[in-house]
Amino acid sequence: MPASVLRQLFSIVTVLIAALLVVDAVFLMSTGLVNFGVVLPLCIGCGLMVLRWKSQQFGRWRSQKLWRQKVWMLARLLAGAWLLSLVLFFIFLQRSNDAAGLTDKKTAAVKAIMVLGSGSLKCSASPTLAARLDLGLEWARRLPAAKVLVTGGKNWTLPCSEAQIMGDYLRAHGLAAERIIQEERSTTTYENLLFSQPLLEKNAVMPQDGILIVSSDFHVLRARMIAHRLGWSSVQTAGAATPLYIRYNDWLREYFSFIKGFLLRMY
Structure with missing residues (x-):
């Protein structure tokens, strides 16, 4: 599959995820639920939308300096590591709940x-x-x-x-x-x-x-x-x-x- 098609698919998926995060957070806040678990996804969703909206300008700005490219790469690695740790925590939490049966x-x-x-x-x-x-x-x-x-x-x-x-x-x-x-x-x-x-x-x-x-x-x-x-x-x-x-x-x-x-x- 051509790289351009992959980039386009990645962009579509990113926008869909961002929209889902924002809609979910807005819905929960409309019911009166406002806490860190609601506000953080809202911020992440808004941030992803801004990045996709300004992707070309951001790409040009990033490519102008080597240190900017390195910082961006580091940020992506840290974000990936955080997401992995979150998934592992969810799995750990689910299994611990399954093992907490009472008699x-x-x-x-x-x-x-x-x-x-x-x-x-x-x-x-x-x-x-x-x-x-x-x-x-x-x-x-x-x-x-x-x-x-x-x-x-x-x-x-x-x-x-x-x-x-x-x-x-x-x-x-x-x-x-x-x-x-x-x-x-x-x-x-x-x-x-x-x-x-x-x-x-x-x-x-x-x-x-x-x-x-x-x-x-x-x-x-x-x-x-x-x-x-x-x-x-x-x-x-x-x-x-x-x-x-x-x-x-x-x-x-x-x-x-x-x-x-x-x-x-x-x-």
Whole structure:
């Protein structure tokens, strides 16, 4: 196939990918979802569109200096390496989720079920948060003696805390109020677990006791690693399926959260 045809095909594919990234991000932002996993694809999509639109001018500018050509080559190599690492992380995340199955035998000693928040833009449960809460309710019915702790602080734009939203959701779906514990200060996964410890201990649940952490499928691995770092020795995790329309945006955000966790020595 002639090189000119290959370049044209590459250009078409690039434009299609860029358009897909932009449309996806705009759609999610129109529903109220604005986070790093949404904004970054939007920026990448816009950048690719500008590069294709100004490709001839950029090519002439790049060819004028040798150092510009070298920088461009380095940038392409780094972008390729980053994309490869992202794909490998997605594969790793999927396999870790597949391997996190629970059995009644594993959860027989569970004394508390902890449902982690996922961020809310309104004083009501988002689809992702509702999926976590529904899974928490399922396990609460299977483990009737376990306390149910919901954890999540207040978004500065809202009059309610996420734990309040979660507690209201559980009570509205029939869970007894006396089983529910609300932790309303945390704003990160690390704080979710750290600030929950004293509340659990007040309810006679120690770090060495059985604790079931419920979150989204992409999130349970990092939550489990942080819990072990904090000394929780008998932790199990249950992951709720992430809605497909937001799944890979959330996985992208989790990629950077994982890196942040390693840098801050959270594991």
